[in-house]
Amino acid sequence: MPRSQGPARSVKPISLQLPGTGRTSVMEGDFDLSVESTPHAGLTGLHWSLSHFRTKGPDTIEVQGGRLSDFFFTQVAISGTFEAELTCGAMYDTRAIGLLRPQRPAARYRFSERENRLFGVLSTPETIEGWFGDHLPPRLRRLLDGVGGATYHRPNPLPNDLRQMLLRSLATTSPLRQQLVEAAAVQILGYQLESLSERGQEKGLTERELGAAREAHLLIQDDPAGDLTTAGLASWLGISARRLDMAYRALFECSVYQGLLASRLSHACDALRAGEPIKSVAFRLGYASVSSFSYAFRRQMGLPPRQWQETQSKSRPAAAFRSVRPR
Secondary structure, eight states: OOOOOOOOOOOOOEEEEESSSSSEEEEEEEEEEEEOSSSOOTTTTTTEEEEEEEEEEEEEEEEEEOOOOEEEEEEEEEEEEEEEEESSOOOTTOOOOOEEEEESSSSEESSSSEEEEEEEEEOOHHHHHHHHHOOOOHHHHHHTTTTTOOEEEOOOOOOOOHHHHHHHHHHSSSTTHHHHHHHHHHHHHHHHHHHHHOGGGGGGGGOOOOHHHHHHHHHHOOOTTTOOHHHHHHHHHHOHHHHHHHHHHHHHHHHHHHHHHHHHHHHHHOOOHOOHHHHHHHHHHTSSSSHHHHHHHHHHSOOOOOHHHHHHHHHOOOOOOOOOOOO
16 A cells, blocks of 8 residues: 655756736746636635646646745645645645645645646635634644744645535636635635644544544545555554544544545546546446446536536636747
């Protein structure tokens, strides 16, 4: 089950300055970048952005935003995979981005694929403090009191149900799209903030057991078609299956088995959105037949795979990119 990564290609990073808000496209060298971001903080005080990077892949790009440095930030990988490094040296990747408070609004991304879409959520410390009022958890209070100090980063995988809710919100053509996406952004950032509390300790779970649950989640994300089981993961991670499932439920609000099913669904959605044939997706993800895959998919997404795939292609905006040759 160990994860392996291919050798990194050494390339000269290209620096891009991201605009503040609205819709824009940027072309620089081999990169095409399209960004949609909220023009105001909305009713919740949050800002969100959807960035679409198209590169020759694999490539490295340095991105700098127009925000002030006093903010909290998290991301969700909609498609593609990447590794990122903040200016302070803190590292994170697609699988467990977690919560960040950068010293500067800049990072270096190494993309592994040509198409990469990232959803970002940003909030000021004042907004977060206003959410909690007099019930601010001690860990978060310490973090807010340290404004202006070292960068904070807590790797934490996002539950698949939140990711799927975000995908549905982004894909809708409803006039309420802005409100739906903002609601998803609130839940995504809220989950990361809630994870800072002493969650799970009331059940007597140790940090080692909670860490094993996070590692199990990463293994599940890496191998959705694999023959993974709760018992097998527990044996690999060196804890009992019962304690692993308890820790997993405390962190992700579902069992390990439900996490496995959700991971399969998430990868199925990515593959269908990319145009992969339904039959190919079904068998690659380990389903015994196309009908069993269709039944499982419809139960979760509300539509059969073919109809869902068609709605995705219809809601996808017209190509906003063109190939850019090296100068």
